[in-house]
Amino acid sequence: MRILTGIQPSGTPHIGNYFGAMRQVCSIQDKGETFIFLADYHSLTTGPDPEQLRQNVLELALNYLSCGVDPQKSVLFRQSDVPEVCELTWILNNVTPVGLLERAHSYKDKIAKGFSPNNGLFSYPVLMASDILIYGSNLVPVGKDQKQHLEITRDIAIKFNNQYGEIFTIPEELIPEEVAIVPGIDGQKMSKSYNNTIPIFGKEKAIRKTIMNIVTDCKQLEDPKDPDSCNVVALFKLFASGEELEEMKAKYRAGGYGYGHAKQALFEKMWSYFEPMRQKRAELENNLDFVWEVLRKGGEKAREEAQMTMDKVRKAVGLR
Numbered sequence: 001m002r003i004l005t006g007i008q009p010s011g012t013p014h015i016g017n018y019f020g021a022m023r024q025v026c027s028i029q030d031k032g033e034t035f036i037f038l039a040d041y042h043s044l045t046t047g048p049d050p051e052q053l054r055q056n057v058l059e060l061a062l063n064y065l066s067c068g069v070d071p072q073k074s075v076l077f078r079q080s081d082v083p084e085v086c087e088l089t090w091i092l093n094n095v096t097p098v099g100l101l102e103r104a105h106s107y108k109d110k111i112a113k114g115f116s117p118n119n120g121l122f123s124y125p126v127l128m129a130s131d132i133l134i135y136g137s138n139l140v141p142v143g144k145d146q147k148q149h150l151e152i153t154r155d156i157a158i159k160f161n162n163q164y165g166e167i168f169t170i171p172e173e174l175i176p177e178e179v180a181i182v183p184g185i186d187g188q189k190m191s192k193s194y195n196n197t198i199p200i201f202g203k204e205k206a207i208r209k210t211i212m213n214i215v216t217d218c219k220q221l222e223d224p225k226d227p228d229s230c231n232v233v234a235l236f237k238l239f240a241s242g243e244e245l246e247e248m249k250a251k252y253r254a255g256g257y258g259y260g261h262a263k264q265a266l267f268e269k270m271w272s273y274f275e276p277m278r279q280k281r282a283e284l285e286n287n288l289d290f291v292w293e294v295l296r297k298g299g300e301k302a303r304e305e306a307q308m309t310m311d312k313v314r315k316a317v318g319l320r
Contacts (some may be wrong), residue, residue: 001032004137004171006079009056010048013063015270016182019238024141026068034074035135036064038295041079041086041127045120057242061291062202066281071294079131081299084306087219088130090125091317096126105148113193129153133168134306137143144181145189152254164316167309182232182298185214198235200274201281211267214264216259225259227252233263239269268298 003019025036038060047275057078063108069076079085101107104125105132111117127141132140132153140150150173157168181189184196188228198210214231227233227249237245248265251257315319 001138002136003032003034003130003139003141003155003174004029004037004135005035005048005141006037006063006131007060008039008043009060010043010046011056011192012058012199012201014190014199015238016096016184016197016209018067018180018200022064022067022069022143025074028139028141028174029070029073032139036069036074036076036306037079037082037131037302038064039131042124045118045124046115048316056286058098058291062281062284063294065284065291065294066277067200068126068277071298075139075298075301076294077298077302078295081295082100082134082303084303084310085127085130085134087125088134088306088310088313092126092129092133092160093123093315095163096123096129097158100155104152105296106145107248110193115193125149125152126156127233129156132171134309136169136309137171138169139174144175144212147173147175156165157319166313167316182238183231185210185231187215187231198270201224201278204271207271208267211263211270212260214259214263221258221280222255224255225252225257230259230262232266234271235290236266239266239273243270258294270272 003025005025006252007021015232025034030033038057040053042057046297048056061076064076065071101122106125107122110121115121128149129152132150134154137318142150150171154170156168161168161170184190184194184307186194187194187199188194188196199207214230214235217225219225230252233248233252242247248262252262311320
């Protein structure tokens with residue numbers, strides 16, 4: 001079984017990234033060959049500063065390795081180290097109906113949020129399909145918001161296979177329902193695009209301040225509160241045991257327990273949870289040559305696989 005996932009290097013990874021995909025990748029490394037790409041091509045849809053993009057790639061590699069990615073078990077690489085994925089994107093564009101892309105929710109959502117409607121943003125699902133198909137991926141860990149993109153990938157692969165022969169593996173998604181969508185500090189899906197994230201790594205004071213800014217209702221300290229509609233509780237349950245979660249919910253219902261108390265409890269659980277990963281990251285920051293070597297070797301391995309796929313694709317469509 002081959003497992004594939006990717007994440008855009010568009011800033012410091014947040015707990016939505018971690019629980020939505022990164023943790024799953026680390027936990028299934030023993031179950032199959034795992035490919036993890038840093039999606040710098042995808043990042044270009046929003047016109048990032050070039051130097052910042054390069055720095056973000058390094059930061060993301062550091063964070064993946066800190067969170068448990070084992071380069072002996074997984075192939076960690078930069079998307080742009082495999083230029084064949086762009087060639088495949090062009091080929092797949094020619095079997096992808098426009099209507100399929102027009103129905104993509106993420107494109108509509110980003111336009112509604114004020115993003116410039118460029119063609120890269122519109123055809124993002126085709127590049128994502130290429131990322132998945134070029135490595136013969138069987139299983140793709142994704143957040144619930146990315147499920148439609150994986151469905152589009154399957155549609156494109158099936159259409160190509162029907163037209164040119166059985167070239168592509170049809171992938172399946174892995175979506176842990178209990179953490180499929182992690183809420184941001186404003187209650188929307190946690191996303192760097194919405195500026196509502198809680199970073200995995202950072203200064204203690206800054207992370208505490210972010211958690212204290214989680215949006216809640218206006219109920220007073222003494223008032224009973226509804227734990228099932230509170231963003232703080234929704235985040236707390238990611239880190240807490242079942243007993244700890246029920247204890248917090250009971251305090252909410254009883255009254256006399258303020259949102260500030262709950263936010264402090266959330267901060268303490270989160271800070272403790274990521275402590276071993278912060279220590280690992282500090283070690284890696286002092287050995288950046290190792291990090292770059294992991295990416296170099298990963299890129300070589302990924303490109304070997306991509307080239308084998310492209311030999312079949314070119315022959316199938318008549319380019320060889």
